[in-house]
Amino acid sequence: MPQRISIVEDIMSANDRLAGENREVFDKAGVFAINIMASPGAGKTTFIIKTLEALHGRLRMGVIEGDLATSIDADKAAAAGLPAVQINTGGDCHLDAVMVSNALPAMPLDNLDLVLVENVGNLVCPASFALGTHINVLIASIPEGDDKPYKYPGMYRGVQALVISKIDLLPYVPFNMDYFRHGVEILNPGLVTFPVSAKTGEGMEVWADWLVEQVKGK
Amino acid sequence: MPQRISIVEDIMSANDRLAGENREVFDKAGVFAINIMASPGAGKTTFIIKTLEALHGRLRMGVIEGDLATSIDADKAAAAGLPAVQINTGGDCHLDAVMVSNALPAMPLDNLDLVLVENVGNLVCPASFALGTHINVLIASIPEGDDKPYKYPGMYRGVQALVISKIDLLPYVPFNMDYFRHGVEILNPGLVTFPVSAKTGEGMEVWADWLVEQVKGK
Numbered sequence: 001m002p003q004r005i006s007i008v009e010d011i012m013s014a015n016d017r018l019a020g021e022n023r024e025v026f027d028k029a030g031v032f033a034i035n036i037m038a039s040p041g042a043g044k045t046t047f048i049i050k051t052l053e054a055l056h057g058r059l060r061m062g063v064i065e066g067d068l069a070t071s072i073d074a075d076k077a078a079a080a081g082l083p084a085v086q087i088n089t090g091g092d093c094h095l096d097a098v099m100v101s102n103a104l105p106a107m108p109l110d111n112l113d114l115v116l117v118e119n120v121g122n123l124v125c126p127a128s129f130a131l132g133t134h135i136n137v138l139i140a141s142i143p144e145g146d147d148k149p150y151k152y153p154g155m156y157r158g159v160q161a162l163v164i165s166k167i168d169l170l171p172y173v174p175f176n177m178d179y180f181r182h183g184v185e186i187l188n189p190g191l192v193t194f195p196v197s198a199k200t201g202e203g204m205e206v207w208a209d210w211l212v213e214q215v216k217g218k
Numbered sequence: 219m220p221q222r223i224s225i226v227e228d229i230m231s232a233n234d235r236l237a238g239e240n241r242e243v244f245d246k247a248g249v250f251a252i253n254i255m256a257s258p259g260a261g262k263t264t265f266i267i268k269t270l271e272a273l274h275g276r277l278r279m280g281v282i283e284g285d286l287a288t289s290i291d292a293d294k295a296a297a298a299g300l301p302a303v304q305i306n307t308g309g310d311c312h313l314d315a316v317m318v319s320n321a322l323p324a325m326p327l328d329n330l331d332l333v334l335v336e337n338v339g340n341l342v343c344p345a346s347f348a349l350g351t352h353i354n355v356l357i358a359s360i361p362e363g364d365d366k367p368y369k370y371p372g373m374y375r376g377v378q379a380l381v382i383s384k385i386d387l388l389p390y391v392p393f394n395m396d397y398f399r400h401g402v403e404i405l406n407p408g409l410v411t412f413p414v415s416a417k418t419g420e421g422m423e424v425w426a427d428w429l430v431e432q433v434k435g436k
Contacts, residue, residue: 040257040341040370041362068342070368091372093311093342121369122342123258124286124311143361143387144259150288151339152258154309166361172390 015129018097022104022132029109032215033117035095035131037155038139039148040121043165043198045073047139048116049080050198054208059113059215064103066095066120073118083108094125097132113215123152134218135160142166146176149183156187161194163207168197233347236315240322240350247327250433251335253313253349255373256357257366258339261383261416263291265357266334267298268416272426277331277433282321284313284338291336301326312343315350331433341370352436353378360384364394367401374405379412381425386415 026033038044045065052061062083065073074086085106087099100117107115117133119126138159140148143166149156156162162184184191194210196203244251256262263283270279280301283291292304303324305317318335325333335351337344356377358366361384367374374380380402402409412428414421 039259039339039362040366041359043363067369069371070365072365072368091342091346093340120342121257122311122340124309124338124340125343128309141259141361143359143384144257145261147288147290148258150290151285153287166391169361169387169390172387173384 012128015097018101019130019132022097022100023134025101025104025109026115026132026134029112031109031112031115032218033115033131033133035117035119035126035133035136036139037119037123037126037136037159038121038165039123039141039144042121042139042141042144044118044121044139045076046198047163047165047196048118049077049082050201050204051116051208051211052080052082054201054204055211056208058208058212060111061114061116062107062109062112064100064107064115064117066099066118068092068120083112089120092125093120093122094129095119095131096129100131114211123148123155127155127158135214137161137163139163139165140180142169142175143173145174146180147183149180149187153187156184159188159191161192161210162188164193164195166197166199167195167202168199230346233315236319237348237350240315240318241352243319243322243327244333244350244352247330249327249330249333250436251333251349251351253335253337253344253351253354254357255337255341255344255354255377256339256383257341257359257362260339260357260359260362262336262339262357263294264416265381265383265414266336267295267300268419268422269334269426269429270298270300272419272422273429274426276426276430278329279332279334280325280327280330282318282325282333282335284317284336286310286338301330307338310343311338311340312347313337313349314347318349332429341366341373345373345376353432355379355381357381357383358398360387360393361391363392364398365401367398367405371405374402377406377409379410379428380406382411382413384415384417385413385420386417
């Protein structure tokens with residue numbers, strides 16, 4: 001008599017298993033990997049390219065770019081001299097561990113210290129899918145407004161660092177930093193934050209120094 | 219012998235059916251309804267409140283606010299004098315027809331001409347779920363950048379009007395309007411667009427006039 005096999009696929013558990021395998025690949029190559037998440041247009045790609053500059057060669061960095069369509073971001077990263085792979089998700093609102101796994105063979109991992117994985121611009125879906133990176137970083141941009149922690153709590157809870165981008169726009173938009181930080185503190189007490197402007201360069205060195213510490217200390 | 223019943227639920231078809239029922243409710247009450255979609259922080263709520271002002275009483279307007287959590291947006295709308303209902307989706311990245319259906323009894327539809335439904339801030343998920351509104355409007359904010367049509371084509375394809383918000387920030391951020399408009403035109407030829415600044419009021423009257431035409435002409 002045949003065994004009964006459950007056909008219910010546990011998608012999340014399959015994703016977590018594959019994320020674990022990705023982590024092993026990163027670890028074996030000695031690569032520290034970061035999942036970078038944000039709204040559309042928070043400035044992820046520009047921030048990544050400016051991170052390369054602020055590192056002044058202290059880390060060898062590569063990027064995996066996630067978008068529904070186009071290779072605009074990978075093209076920009078490659079133009080800046082970064083090893084870059086573009087993932088197109090089709091309609092999916094987030095990267096998952098399978099997509100990252102498929103991208104890894106195209107990355108020269110043995111020659112890298114750090115891989116930044118730029119997720120699809122979205123404050124909801126990416127929070128639920130582990131990719132196998134070592135930490136999650138959220139970029140919140142000033143023009144998005146100060147109420148985002150309250151409205152997208154899942155995203156703010158699931159990250160190990162928060163970059164506050166486009167601080168050069170603070171004089172031109174309403175943004176109550178105390179209200180914003182209060183929301184962050186409720187959801188993720190003690191979260192390390194990096195206020196930056198990719199435009200003026202403000203804060204980028206502090207972020208880059210922290211990044212070097214994370215990679216060397218892993 | 220019992221009939222065999224398929225247990226496969228066609229979620230999208232169920233949503234479309236219920237969206238049709240919502241439309242009937244709107245039509246019976248003589249209400250024109252708009253599904254407003256955008257990234258997190260594109261300025262949807264502020265735009266809605268400024269729309270009320272620009273209408274100068276020409277239309278009786280109400281709002282249904284969609285967010286993962288909090289009633290921040292409905293509170294703001296109510297404070298501005300608008301009949302407002304808040305939907306909290308829990309973890310869901312979009313409104314659907316069931317949620318809107320559940321919100322409708324709380325709206326004084328017989329005393330309204332126009333209902334704006336503010337979807338969850340997201341450029342992916344909301345595009346796939348009809349709500350029963352008459353048209354979809356996308357708000358794209360200047361600080362999000364000029365490449366969004368290329369990266370989120372599904373959203374740009376599925377709307378009947380495009381509001382370009384925060385144009386007061388144009389002097390402070392890189393944004394190539396020709397490149398942006400070219401992307402829009404490829405995906406949605408002839409799409410009507412409304413460049414606005416809720417801050418300065420620029421463009422709001424043109425939008426409000428168009429809105430009155432749509433409602434009176436339906």
